[in-house]
Amino acid sequence: MAEVQRHPLLTREEELQLARHYKESGDVNAAYRLVASNLRLVVKLAHEYHRNPLSLLDLVQEGNIGLMQAVKKYDPERGVKLSSYAAWWIRAYILRYIMDNWKMVKLGTTEAQRKLFFKLRQEQEKLIAQGFEASPKLLAERLNVTEQDVVEMDQRLGHDEMSIDAPLGNDDDSRTTRADRYLPSNSMPADERLGAEQLKALFREKLSEFARTLEGKERFIFESRLVSDEPLTLQDIGDKYGVSRERARQIEAALINRMRDFMREQIPDFDLVASPKA
Template structure:
């Protein structure tokens, strides 16, 4: 068998994407018509197709798994209809999330495709929205990002729904999320889309509701994962910028005392710079104060 090259992998990835997703269209009505005849698969049908793709790389089987769940992507995308972005663009991002979920789906785990895919669908949609907002300087602060990813789930936990909230509700939300009342009110208005009714029956030859497809507690919450990854990237970027404000000796001491996997001792650093251990400690403490000041200006606290 010939050895795969990077070029081969890229070609296969492009072929995979091209075969799974429907042709892009700017008309929501036309798109809904196109996917309206895609059948909802039974658990047995889904398992059989997933095994064909997992074992044999059968792209036709993967396409059927994707197409059978496109209606659900539209339902999820509808949650974000009031976010000020084109609905078809949101749907297409959700479709890409579904496609990646199908690619990584393991049918032997015992759950349905949509149970695994729902977090990927939302993750791709949310990532698209937050990037789009960032272009117009919305959703770029730490509080805004936290609210974007956490407000809806926190409201659900408090059983608040999407109706008008009282001042007490906003205060409780702000306390739980550790942000200001004003930030909660602003984001709640921006995130005014209606939630999908989980008890609503799915159209097609099935008696299942959307609730039947939701992931159980053992499935990774992709919203939490995305929040963590985005925050870690922000902190890392902030630290890199902050280190640039230090003098060479200060930066070397911090990098090798605080950030290194195997930190150097005060004595080793003292020998390198021909200074006492106490002097190294003083330089380290002064550099840490500088870093904290810079990071605070960037909205990064010690609790981040």
């Protein structure tokens, strides 16, 4: 608030002059003065929408972005005060932030949902006060949305979220989460995991043996391209040995075939364990 109070208000004439100057020249300093003089409006509107757990400062920040958009699009020749025009933009940005952050699951992603987010509870209370039953059908008619929209938004507003990573028990030492209990596990059984590790070790051992049979270009391609974490390109290989990229590809293809034949000799059922499904 101290920061907001530091910026003086503009007279109507000053506002028009600055707005016209910004529209004609794009002068950032003029835009800054227009924004700064209306920061009080942002704070006022942010207070109207402030509800825990949302931070007031976050609402003010979003409102400031809306104010900057308003200044960018404001036409001083239409005879409307900047504050009146900017209020719409400020509210729009604040409301969008609220809908995006009220819960982890977004509540208002369509026009009907946005309308329900702000008016459903209000309309329910109004109907009950008038002696009517606030049924989904009646609410849908009053708010010009579908019954399904009403039911879904009522369910979303009426239920708190649960983190799937939260522990099931109150015991601080408990490590079992809802995800452990209710979601299928993608991890493989211990015996399969052990078998996979043994297979990897066997592959590494046989690859080392195969590497010892190579010399020259083939050894370089094997180490710098086929088993490297950061493999060189075929063009790099060709440049090193003074051959074309296509020739480097042919050497690599022949090397891969030799390696495959070697592994078939050394590992039973190599084609099965090396297939994409395995």
